[in-house]
Amino acid sequence: MIGNNIKEIEDLIKIISKLPGLGPKSAKRIVLKLINNREELIKPLTIALSQVYKSVVRCNICGNLKSLNSNCICSNKKYDQICVVENIADMWVIESAGIYKGHYHILGGTLPSFESKKTGSGLLIESLVNRVKKNSVKEVILATSASIEGETTSHYISDSLKDTKVKITRLAKGVPVGGEIEFLDDGTLYSAFKNRSLVTSD
Ligand SMILES: [Zn+2]
Numbered sequence: 546m547i548g549n550n551i552k553e554i555e556d557l558i559k560i561i562s563k564l565p566g567l568g569p570k571s572a573k574r575i576v577l578k579l580i581n582n583r584e585e586l587i588k589p590l591t592i593a594l595s596q597v598y599k600s601v602v603r604c605n606i607c608g609n610l611k612s613l614n615s616n617c618i619c620s621n622k623k624y625d626q627i628c629v630v631e632n633i634a635d636m637w638v639i640e641s642a643g644i645y646k647g648h649y650h651i652l653g654g655t656l657p658s659f660e661s662k663k664t665g666s667g668l669l670i671e672s673l674v675n676r677v678k679k680n681s682v683k684e685v686i687l688a689t690s691a692s693i694e695g696e697t698t699s700h701y702i703s704d705s706l707k708d709t710k711v712k713i714t715r716l717a718k719g720v721p722v723g724g725e726i727e728f729l730d731d732g733t734l735y736s737a738f739k740n741r742s743l744v745t746s747d
Pocket of ligand 1 (some may be wrong): 608609617631
């Protein structure tokens with residue numbers, strides 16, 4: 546009886562309850578609000594969603610989101626630093642903590658552990674190397690998780706960047722073992738950034 550047995554409503558409630566932080570109850574409230582505001586909410590929401598669906602894609606150079614109607618932020622000419630993160634959520638956390646104002650590179654995940662020598666497995670690692678070369682980047686900050694996968698990935702990247710001679714740093718170990726960037730508090734993240742250490746190839 547969740548959506549008065551109207552299939553359209555039930556379908557919508559199901560979709561909305563999949564969104565982060567929402568369960569069936571809040572999804573139902575949202576749908577009711579939408580239905581009661583057809584012109585003010587449903588219509589503009591439908592338009593906005595279809596625009597995002599059509600024009601927002603992942604940049605295949607830096608991994609960030611971009612609109613097909615404008616250039617990606619990574620095409621800006623000059624930048625000295627690139628901060629490498631696993632996903633967009635991690636970038637947003639670092640951004641909102643206000644610690645770092647430079648450019649990002651979003652890998653799109655981590656390498657599976659113990660398979661570091663297999664080629665980058667769909668992660669944007671080759672394009673990171675190209676960005677470093679093309680923009681004469683001075684520092685690459687590795688901000689991957691302090692998990693085995695994060696460490697494996699960070700090793701693989703510093704290996705791939707060896708020939709570029711770029712300075713490679715890694716967030717300090719203030720990041721708890723197994724710690725995912727996304728869930729760190731601002732203070733921990735801040736000190737991890739400030740105390741980042743040089744990565745040396747062995
Ligand atoms: Zn880009």
